Amino acid sequence: MDVRPLFHPSLEDITVEGILHALSDPVRVAIFADIVAQEYPHSCSMFLTVSDKAIPKSTLSQHFRELREAGLIRGERRGVEMHNTSRCAEVEKRFPGLLGAIVNAHTIQSRDGARAKKLAAKRSSRRSAKSK
Amino acid sequence: MDVRPLFHPSLEDITVEGILHALSDPVRVAIFADIVAQEYPHSCSMFLTVSDKAIPKSTLSQHFRELREAGLIRGERRGVEMHNTSRCAEVEKRFPGLLGAIVNAHTIQSRDGARAKKLAAKRSSRRSAKSK
DNA sequence: TTCAATAGTTCCGAATTAATGAACTATTGA
DNA sequence: TCAATAGTTCATTAATTCGGAACTATTGAA
Numbered sequence: 001m002d003v004r005p006l007f008h009p010s011l012e013d014i015t016v017e018g019i020l021h022a023l024s025d026p027v028r029v030a031i032f033a034d035i036v037a038q039e040y041p042h043s044c045s046m047f048l049t050v051s052d053k054a055i056p057k058s059t060l061s062q063h064f065r066e067l068r069e070a071g072l073i074r075g076e077r078r079g080v081e082m083h084n085t086s087r088c089a090e091v092e093k094r095f096p097g098l099l100g101a102i103v104n105a106h107t108i109q110s111r112d113g114a115r116a117k118k119l120a121a122k123r124s125s126r127r128s129a130k131s132k
Numbered sequence: 133m134d135v136r137p138l139f140h141p142s143l144e145d146i147t148v149e150g151i152l153h154a155l156s157d158p159v160r161v162a163i164f165a166d167i168v169a170q171e172y173p174h175s176c177s178m179f180l181t182v183s184d185k186a187i188p189k190s191t192l193s194q195h196f197r198e199l200r201e202a203g204l205i206r207g208e209r210r211g212v213e214m215h216n217t218s219r220c221a222e223v224e225k226r227f228p229g230l231l232g233a234i235v236n237a238h239t240i241q242s243r244d245g246a247r248a249k250k251l252a253a254k255r256s257s258r259r260s261a262k263s264k
Numbered sequence: 265t266t267c268a269a270t271a272g273t274t275c276c277g278a279a280t281t282a283a284t285g286a287a288c289t290a291t292t293g294a
Numbered sequence: 295t296c297a298a299t300a301g302t303t304c305a306t307t308a309a310t311t312c313g314g315a316a317c318t319a320t321t322g323a324a
Binding site: 012015016017018019020021023024025026029094095096097098100101102104105106108109112116 | 144147148149150151152153155156157158161226227228229230232233234236237238240241244
């Protein structure tokens with residue numbers, strides 16, 4: 001019956017390096033972007049069911065912890081699961097525009113990526129059609 | 133007489149993750165901020181003489197390479213030394229506002245850091261005065 | 265030409281950090 | 295009280311990063 005409370009850095013202890021490092025991992029930005037979009041109350045396992053990726057839960061747990069310790073999200077137990085919310089508003093006070101620009105860039109990149117994928121698929125189908 | 137040309141990613145191959153990772157290291161942001169500020173034509177060794185840090189040159193070389201391969205700077209030989217320039221303008225086209233926000237946040241943090249340091253020094257001098 | 269000096273790069277072993285399976289903890293609901 | 299669910303922790307392995315030593319490239323003397 002331990003329930004040690006999760007560690008959250010205070011606003012002034014949040015660093016740019018920490019934020020950038022936390023968001024330099026594709027899985028973590030994806031998680032963070034989802035939490036920011038607030039499309040669902042975001043738990044660890046929720047992310048698994050939503051994203052098609054198969055990530056071990058220990059790894060996922062670490063990712064959430066890194067986001068938390070970088071000061072990007074706040075996590076609290078809600079019964080058996082976790083409720084994570086973004087700390088954007090706070091961080092915005094200290095580093096104006098930073099998170100917005102990152103999430104925006106991430107959006108642009110996934111849009112471009114989807115387009116590139118579609119093109120690649122088209123190309124490869126043409127290629128395979130030819131090679132018959 | 134090799135002179136293999138340095139690798140630079142094309143604009144569409146630059147990724148947010150790559151940029152964030154490259155700038156998540158204190159030494160690398162410092163280098164990048166200097167290059168962006170364009171206060172001097174920026175070579176590897178120039179950074180060493182300007183910053184007070186003592187960083188092994190092999191490490192420094194790696195840092196420059198990471199910045200280059202993340203698409204943040206462009207490097208070309210100028211005689212015996214390297215001439216590095218930022219690729220901000222290009223990156224701005226693909227990820228508007230991103231680099232500006234990061235450099236800005238970094239500036240804010242170093243200002244705050246300097247203030248915190250000053251306060252700490254004041255506190256410790258008071259403490260040592262008291263303890264006499 | 266040859267040589268020393270300068271500026272970087274490359275290589276490789278050591279140190280650090282990240283990923284993951286297995287075991288564990290906490291909470292709920294039957 | 296017990297099974298199920300959601301996460302955490304730990305120990306091990308895998309991947310990165312750091313940094314010294316040796317190497318390459320260029321310049322500017324002698």
